[in-house]
Amino acid sequence: MTTGVRRRMGVEERRQQLIGVALELFSRRSPDDVSIDEIASAAGISRPLVYHYFPGKLSLYEAALKRASEDLAGRFAEPHEGPLGARLLRVMRRFFDFVDDHGPGFSALMRGGPAVGSSTTNALIDSVRQAAYDQILSHLRVEDPPARLELVVRSWISLAESTALIWLDGRRIPRAELEKQLVHDFGALAAVSAAHDEEMGTLLRRAFKDEPGDGPFGDLIARLVNLAS
Template identity: 45%
Template structure:
């Protein structure tokens, strides 16, 4: 038996006693699972899911292939678990903000969204990588769930009730722009984050302006927003 600082390891026959093997880390079930998911998100965020193998995830996490199968059963189950983890973290940021004008609350919510984008880049990229064409079944439900939460949050922040078809299409178009802007920012990071957030808020106002020409209810909503003192500040300050 060869002993080091804090551990003892058996000596393999023929192995010098002065070079003990490092002891395997003992992690709780939850902690090991989190490590595997974190490794999977890094890989799924950088590459298409079909190009990531269980061996890739095991290697990145410093675990065995058998352990990944033990926790998740297979690559699809791991993929779904990783995306669900990212979605839950993002949804936890999408909380209603109180105390400001509608556009101030919208800007605050967008800031929390981009906090997640910046702090969990791999998770955000994995969640949205590939586009709607590749979103089916359980994976599609996870992504759509995040979009629905953001949609209802925006409705609340704009003080809108049941959206008309025009308003619904407008808000969904804006959410798609936010997602695309987030992915673009992660790829290039050549615009200051605060500037990008202000651009997206101004885009919302511009989209509502177009929709107002086709829907009296949106026109009333826009008039209420533009009546706020801070609603039309310039995007670049």
């Protein structure tokens, strides 16, 4: 029920409202297919007024992406307590919650949507990747990563992105399975790197030495032993 009284919003409040409306629309349809008219209509204001707050669709899109980026990066924060595999699994659940909530917007962005190639957009995407990278290193308790560890972590982050994109395209695999599989993929890629390089072996043995047999990494080893037999 509305009261019929329309309160005047402040500039920042109105901007935040429009960003929220845009993100809600982008969660159901690709930003390419959402017009400023629709955003204005959903916000209950006129099209020219939208342009008063955002000079063009790109600037509204970038503002929406900025809020979504901060939201996603915030979900990577995880207490430094308990086994690493279980921590990573919790983060993967929150990552898939985000992907689930922002499906079409996430796909459009990562596959090359309207704002891709803008330096603002690229910087925002990179900032999320960097947040994920920093979090993982902090949980591994590594401050000055060797090149091979950086490669494992950064390439796994891109694997997680592409896994999420492929999942969104039809959702043919239960997301809970993919969340766990990505944790296992991290362990597997780390193991391959450790199998190639002594320093990585030492580093990862130290990081994973307290993993319990019933955690995600213990589960991976049990599954692989079972597969091999």
